[in-house]
Amino acid sequence: xxxxxxxxxxxxxxGVSLGSYIAVCEKILIxxxxxxxxxxxxxxxxxxxxxxxxxxxxxxxxxxxxxVPRISSTIRLGxxxxxxxxxEDKIRSVEEKL
Amino acid sequence: xxxxxxxxxxxxxxGVSLGSYIAVCEKILIxxxxxxxxxxxxxxxxxxxxxxxxxxxxxxxxxxxxxVPRISSTIRLGxxxxxxxxxEDKIRSVEEKL
Amino acid sequence: xxxxxxxxxxxxxxGVSLGSYIAVCEKILIxxxxxxxxxxxxxxxxxxxxxxxxxxxxxxxxxxxxxVPRISSTIRLGxxxxxxxxxEDKIRSVEEKL
Amino acid sequence: xxxxxxxxxxxxxxGVSLGSYIAVCEKILIxxxxxxxxxxxxxxxxxxxxxxxxxxxxxxxxxxxxxVPRISSTIRLGxxxxxxxxxEDKIRSVEEKL
Numbered sequence: 001x002x003x004x005x006x007x008x009x010x011x012x013x014x015g016v017s018l019g020s021y022i023a024v025c026e027k028i029l030i031x032x033x034x035x036x037x038x039x040x041x042x043x044x045x046x047x048x049x050x051x052x053x054x055x056x057x058x059x060x061x062x063x064x065x066x067x068v069p070r071i072s073s074t075i076r077l078g079x080x081x082x083x084x085x086x087x088e089d090k091i092r093s094v095e096e097k098l
Numbered sequence: 099x100x101x102x103x104x105x106x107x108x109x110x111x112x113g114v115s116l117g118s119y120i121a122v123c124e125k126i127l128i129x130x131x132x133x134x135x136x137x138x139x140x141x142x143x144x145x146x147x148x149x150x151x152x153x154x155x156x157x158x159x160x161x162x163x164x165x166v167p168r169i170s171s172t173i174r175l176g177x178x179x180x181x182x183x184x185x186e187d188k189i190r191s192v193e194e195k196l
Numbered sequence: 197x198x199x200x201x202x203x204x205x206x207x208x209x210x211g212v213s214l215g216s217y218i219a220v221c222e223k224i225l226i227x228x229x230x231x232x233x234x235x236x237x238x239x240x241x242x243x244x245x246x247x248x249x250x251x252x253x254x255x256x257x258x259x260x261x262x263x264v265p266r267i268s269s270t271i272r273l274g275x276x277x278x279x280x281x282x283x284e285d286k287i288r289s290v291e292e293k294l
Numbered sequence: 295x296x297x298x299x300x301x302x303x304x305x306x307x308x309g310v311s312l313g314s315y316i317a318v319c320e321k322i323l324i325x326x327x328x329x330x331x332x333x334x335x336x337x338x339x340x341x342x343x344x345x346x347x348x349x350x351x352x353x354x355x356x357x358x359x360x361x362v363p364r365i366s367s368t369i370r371l372g373x374x375x376x377x378x379x380x381x382e383d384k385i386r387s388v389e390e391k392l
Contacts, residue, residue, distance in 0.1 A: 001155075022387075023391035114307040114364045137283075192234060195219035197358075209376070269372075
């Protein structure tokens with residue numbers, strides 16, 4: 001099952017500057033071989049369900065290993081059986097109607 | 099790694115009455131042996147990360163098997179290493195301060 | 197326009213114990229005269245769109261006034277024109293199918 | 295109060311092809327004079343709180359006026375008092391650490 005997900009990881013208890021923690025997560029998602037698109041409030045990820053979820057779990061584990069005591073993440077996940085669709089397809093399907 | 103999650107599954111392409119689909123997901127989460135709390139915009143779930151994520155994937159697969167062509171879900175997930183905490187603990191930590 | 201919302205406010209930069217901040221938000225939502233249901237990962241709120249959004253903004257402003265330097269919130273919001281529905285209706289429409 | 299938000303609007307009860315509805319929302323956000331970044335699972339928006347929330351409400355109202363009977367949206371919202379930050383700043387703060 002393919003999934004398009006949007007992941008936003010919020011480390012808690014390590015102050016207000018979170019960019020270096022988010023960068024660690026980005027590297028994990030890239031190393032997992034996922035199609036990625038970083039935006040201003042999360043990251044679009046495209047891949048097989050288990051592959052995406054494995055990488056997402058790795059992010060939580062890596063941040064805790066770095067000393068982050070608490071993490072609150074949010075994910076949006078879309079699956080569909082009617083047709084194949086990529087992140088690029090989704091963006092194009094909106095932009096061509098603007 | 100323990101997780102407290104809040105899951106909201108939105109079936110798309112099957113009209114506006116979604117209660118019967120959500121009930122299927124509730125049964126899957128219950129059968130997975132998870133601590134649950136159904137509320138008005140999702141379900142709190144408490145358990146081991148892999149157990150929660152396995153059950154969540156089962157929800158998507160079950161709905162697609164029922165003929166739902168598209169699903170858009172959102173999850174909030176919290177993990178922490180500083181101490182053990184249950185859904186009940188989280189609610190109590192707010193209510194005792196009201 | 198009526199809305200059923202689920203609000204989760206995450207204060208950042210004030211350590212890992214967030215219950216007292218969430219309690220401040222609960223009081224603001226209660227004082228706004230909204231129907232509420234606190235759960236383990238947010239709060240269900242029911243009311244007129246502007247009333248809900250006004251109270252939600254008041255939460256952000258009150259926490260910043262208390263010294264919280266950064267806040268990351270997530271909301272789910274549902275509106276519908278086909279029929280009136282309350283938080284209780286939504287829960288019942290699932291539970292009666294279990 | 296400035297806010298950076300990420301908005302994802304999901305029309306329900308109008309089938310599985312949602313691009314044309316999302317395009318209507320994009321136009322509303324653009325016409326509101328907001329800084330925007332459309333991605334594969336939502337749209338980043340930057341502006342004054344009331345301006346962002348007004349435009350978001352306009353999206354719900356416009357879709358209902360087009361005949362969408364039910365809408366389920368999710369928003370992430372960030373506010374901070376420690377410093378000014380744009381969507382571009384947030385992305386750069388991660389990318390420079392990759």
